[in-house]
Amino acid sequence: MLRLEPRAAPSQAMTVASPLIALALTALVAVVIFAGLGTDPLAGLQVIFIEPLSTRRQISEVLLKATPLIVIALGLAVCYRANVWNIGAEGQFLLGCLGGGAVALWLTTQGIVLPKAVGVPLVLLGGMLGGMLWAALVALLRDRFNANEILVSLMLVYVAQQVANALVFGPWKDPQGFNMPQSALFHSSLLLPPLLERTRLHVGFLLALVLAVVATLFLFRSFRGFQLQVGGLAPAAARYAGFSARASLWTALLVSGGLAGLAGAMEVAGPIRQVTPYLSTGLGFTAIIVCFVGRLHPLGIVGAGVLLSLMLIGGELAQSRLGLPNAMASVLQGLLLLILLACDTFIHQRLRLTRSRARPA
Amino acid sequence: MNETALLINTALASGTTLALAALGLLINERAGVLNLGAEGMMLVAAVAGFATALLTGSDTLGFVAAAAAGAALAAVFGLLVIFLNTNQYATGLALSLFGYGFSAFVGVSMVGKSLSPRQQYAMPVLSDLPFVGPAFFSHHAMVYVAMALTAAVAWFFYRTRAGLLLRAIGENPEPAHALGYPVRLIRLAAVCAGGALCGLAGAYVSLVTAPLWVEGLTAGRGWIALALTVFATWRPARALLGAYLFGGVTVLQLSLQAEGVQISSHLLTMLPYVATIVVLAVISRNAAFIRLNMPASLGRPFRPGS
Numbered sequence: 001m002l003r004l005e006p007r008a009a010p011s012q013a014m015t016v017a018s019p020l021i022a023l024a025l026t027a028l029v030a031v032v033i034f035a036g037l038g039t040d041p042l043a044g045l046q047v048i049f050i051e052p053l054s055t056r057r058q059i060s061e062v063l064l065k066a067t068p069l070i071v072i073a074l075g076l077a078v079c080y081r082a083n084v085w086n087i088g089a090e091g092q093f094l095l096g097c098l099g100g101g102a103v104a105l106w107l108t109t110q111g112i113v114l115p116k117a118v119g120v121p122l123v124l125l126g127g128m129l130g131g132m133l134w135a136a137l138v139a140l141l142r143d144r145f146n147a148n149e150i151l152v153s154l155m156l157v158y159v160a161q162q163v164a165n166a167l168v169f170g171p172w173k174d175p176q177g178f179n180m181p182q183s184a185l186f187h188s189s190l191l192l193p194p195l196l197e198r199t200r201l202h203v204g205f206l207l208a209l210v211l212a213v214v215a216t217l218f219l220f221r222s223f224r225g226f227q228l229q230v231g232g233l234a235p236a237a238a239r240y241a242g243f244s245a246r247a248s249l250w251t252a253l254l255v256s257g258g259l260a261g262l263a264g265a266m267e268v269a270g271p272i273r274q275v276t277p278y279l280s281t282g283l284g285f286t287a288i289i290v291c292f293v294g295r296l297h298p299l300g301i302v303g304a305g306v307l308l309s310l311m312l313i314g315g316e317l318a319q320s321r322l323g324l325p326n327a328m329a330s331v332l333q334g335l336l337l338l339i340l341l342a343c344d345t346f347i348h349q350r351l352r353l354t355r356s357r358a359r360p361a
Numbered sequence: 362m363n364e365t366a367l368l369i370n371t372a373l374a375s376g377t378t379l380a381l382a383a384l385g386l387l388i389n390e391r392a393g394v395l396n397l398g399a400e401g402m403m404l405v406a407a408v409a410g411f412a413t414a415l416l417t418g419s420d421t422l423g424f425v426a427a428a429a430a431g432a433a434l435a436a437v438f439g440l441l442v443i444f445l446n447t448n449q450y451a452t453g454l455a456l457s458l459f460g461y462g463f464s465a466f467v468g469v470s471m472v473g474k475s476l477s478p479r480q481q482y483a484m485p486v487l488s489d490l491p492f493v494g495p496a497f498f499s500h501h502a503m504v505y506v507a508m509a510l511t512a513a514v515a516w517f518f519y520r521t522r523a524g525l526l527l528r529a530i531g532e533n534p535e536p537a538h539a540l541g542y543p544v545r546l547i548r549l550a551a552v553c554a555g556g557a558l559c560g561l562a563g564a565y566v567s568l569v570t571a572p573l574w575v576e577g578l579t580a581g582r583g584w585i586a587l588a589l590t591v592f593a594t595w596r597p598a599r600a601l602l603g604a605y606l607f608g609g610v611t612v613l614q615l616s617l618q619a620e621g622v623q624i625s626s627h628l629l630t631m632l633p634y635v636a637t638i639v640v641l642a643v644i645s646r647n648a649a650f651i652r653l654n655m656p657a658s659l660g661r662p663f664r665p666g667s
Binding site: 004006085087141145146147148150151152154155156158159162163165166169170285288289292325326327328329330331332333334335337338341342344345348349 | 401444445446448450452454459460461466576581584587588625630631637641642643646647
């Protein structure tokens with residue numbers, strides 16, 4: 001019979017192969033779903049995975065959506081490596097939208113026009129602070145009150161949404177906006193400069209790539225990064241070495257909150273250009289999948305961010321071209337993560353064919 | 362209707378979802394398995410129950426289908442975490458994300474459909490009693506089912522041999538394994554039972570509370586139920602009480618809005634979530650107390666013979 005047994009060392013090959021196998025299996029399930037819905041499976045796959053890469057404009061849209069995914073997932077990788085389960089990146093992202101929005105709206109309504117090199121960083125800083133504030137709440141409750149960070153961070157997503165609503169339906173509502181629940185448009189000096197002519201892609205994508213390198217250096221070349229990872233892998237060893245678990249907790253949450261907030265600010269100062277009630281589109285949750293598909297490694301996350309963004313854009317295309325429900329993309333995403341976790345089993349274990357059943361001692 | 366009676370009535374009615382889900386999660390966790398997929402299971406079950414009730418016109422069949430859907434998803438989760446030893450946090454989270462997407466996908470055609478008109482829920486004679494009638498005897502049958510199930514689970518945990526075994530496995534699976542009990546199968550059964558109860562909870566929202574289907578219908582109730590198991594220190598009766606308390610918070614929010622209290626409706630909407638955080642912080646504050654009550658092997662995989 002077949003049985004799973006632990007490997008002596010984690011399989012490097014499987015670590016890399018697992019996301020690819022999971023992707024292939026997810027595509028296979030997609031084929032089944034397409035067939036079940038009476039859509040030509042090949043056409044469906046083509047629309048979701050190939051079509052978004054067919055034109056310059058489509059590619060720029062994929063990279064545009066990948067930007068916040070990558071930035072959020074980089075922070076989550078730091079968290080998960082430290083064994084801090086922040087699953088409320090969506091809330092920190094929203095607070096980032098609000099923090100960046102607060103700065104941008106204040107400057108806009110005061111009529112202060114700053115050079116781009118000053119205004120844009122201020123907006124991004126506002127976003128980071130917003131995200132860090134939301135994550136700091138999680139850290140504080142974990143640190144001082146021992147409250148489970150999974151539940152607290154998730155609950156704060158719902159709270160963040162209501163905070164955003166209260167602002168957009170209240171004080172931030174555009175006086176000239178025909179009573180629509182949205183803020184005024186930000187002044188153009190506060191918007192991220194475009195990266196490609198005639199597309200919405202902005203310099204935030206370059207920033208995401210730079211941050212991936214910084215995160216790599218932080219995780220694998222800095223002492224603090226090392227302390228974080230030891231704390232995550234072997235808390236007892238970290239304690240014995242004198243590494244502070246509290247410092248790790250705060251660092252992990254502030255870094256991931258700050259990055260999620262930055263991603264939020266880049267969205268409002270990028271393609272959206274104002275604060276609306278519809279900022280929460282689940283990017284913070286998709287980023288969790290990005291993080292795992294990218295093997296919790298910054299460079300893997302860049303690739304995974306582009307892949308998941310591709311699936312999101314492909315899902316939208318499948319809706320408009322093939323009339324499939326928009327939720328197709330989130331079904332495939334969820335499946336991808338489930339299948340990936342199943343495949344990951346074989347990193348630390350292997351299947352062994354045994355002739356006779358070993359009797360438990 | 363007397364106002365206090367109304368408050369009790371709505372607290373019981375809206376607390377029932379949380380009570381059912383928390384009870385299911387309690388069974389999981391007492392066996393040592395933490396399922397963060399509650400929200401996903403509830404959503405899929407809610408849509409399954411709604412579709413079935415729409416198709417057959419029978420709420421009962423709706424609840425049965427929902428329980429089956431919840432158990433089926435839980436079985437997938439169980440196979441992954443119990444037999445493949447995947448990370449319980451990540452797998453549960455994946456189940457929640459998948460459930461959200463899948464329920465939205467399946468439910469697209471059901472948005473805007475309405476079920477057959479709901480009848481008044483009233484027990485004969487008893488519901489005519491002053492005060493206690495409207496407070497306790499004018500409910501959907503599931504409200505009483507939730508109470509009965511809580512009593513049944515408490516009896517199972519503390520008065521049966523099988524319940525003792527389940528709790529023992531949750532504390533430490535090794536001795537049970539050494540005695541020859543199939544630890545992993547028992548855990549799988551607990552996970553499936555928990556999924557079925559989460560399924561009932563989901564269907565209660567789509568068939569009784571709402572009653573309709575929209576994307577993300579359960580609005581975080583699965584996560585609140587997870588927090589409730591901590592609040593209840595893993596005891597069935599306390600979970601039921603906690604669920605009614607939270608049901609009461611939801612009601613308070615609605616009646617404040619009705620009273621015309623000058624608070625932003627957005628602030629009131631966040632009340633249940635803020636309450637969850639506060640309660641979680643207060644109850645978890647004493648780490649030793651939590652450690653004493655938490656099933657000791659919660660979240661840890663069990664590998665026989667290693």
